[in-house]
Amino acid sequence: MGKKKIKTAVVNGVKISPQAVAFELDRLVRFYAEHGVSAEEVRGSMSLLRDKALEQAIGAKLLLERSQQLDIPLTAADIDAEVDKVIAQVGGRDNYDAALKAQGIDEKAFRRELEKGAKVNKLVEQACSSVPEPTESEAEAFFAAHKSDYEAAGKTFVDARDSIRDLLRHQARGKAMDAFMADLRSEAKVEYVEEDDECGCTCHSHGHEH
Numbered sequence: 001m002g003k004k005k006i007k008t009a010v011v012n013g014v015k016i017s018p019q020a021v022a023f024e025l026d027r028l029v030r031f032y033a034e035h036g037v038s039a040e041e042v043r044g045s046m047s048l049l050r051d052k053a054l055e056q057a058i059g060a061k062l063l064l065e066r067s068q069q070l071d072i073p074l075t076a077a078d079i080d081a082e083v084d085k086v087i088a089q090v091g092g093r094d095n096y097d098a099a100l101k102a103q104g105i106d107e108k109a110f111r112r113e114l115e116k117g118a119k120v121n122k123l124v125e126q127a128c129s130s131v132p133e134p135t136e137s138e139a140e141a142f143f144a145a146h147k148s149d150y151e152a153a154g155k156t157f158v159d160a161r162d163s164i165r166d167l168l169r170h171q172a173r174g175k176a177m178d179a180f181m182a183d184l185r186s187e188a189k190v191e192y193v194e195e196d197d198e199c200g201c202t203c204h205s206h207g208h209e210h
Contacts, residue, residue, distance in 0.1 A: 005194040009054060011061045012189050016054065024060070025053035060120075062184040067119040072126075074118055082114040127180040134168035142168060 009016045028049050032042055042049070087096045100110055142164050143150060143157045150160055
């Protein structure tokens with residue numbers, strides 16, 4: 001019996017790796033789990049989630065390519081801030097040093113990798129820089145449209161103002177990023193291909209390493 005085939009993509013001549021798709025899939029599974037979707041529902045939707053993960057991996061690749069093409073200035077402080085985030089995520093400097101040692105990576109090389117991510121973050125900020133801040137009237141209109149829901153939760157407009165503006169800001173930035181990604185996609189050569197699933201599994205479960 002032959003190996004199971006899995007779908008991936010070649011973006012501007014570079015194949016999206018199984019690890020990149022697995023990384024995005026893991027993020028999706030975590031997101032849905034944190035938002036109350038049951039493990040059974042996640043397993044039942046794994047094929048759709050993997051397709052979505054592939055699309056996100058393609059998007060991440062296009063963002064990385066564009067950020068490397070542009071002259072995006074970064075300071076040592078920018079990279080220090082990224083290092084501090086990682087240190088906080090792993091639970092302290094000792095754990096950070098141990099993780100680098102375990103992976104055989106020196107800090108200078110790791111900082112170069114973090115620089116790539118920092119450039120992508122700055123690119124995203126540039127893409128969203130023209131998005132205006134939500135106005136008070138927009139927030140009031142949103143509250144009015146969902147007034148019964150807020151009243152049921154015992155919230156007045158004053159209580160909900162900040163969360164509403166955060167939501168409207170998130171929606172506006174999302175639309176700006178969708179348009180930016182559509183432009184990147186239109187300029188890119190993306191080919192979908194199938195290859196052998198080297199791990200032989202039918203889905204990439206949380207925590208699975210490739």
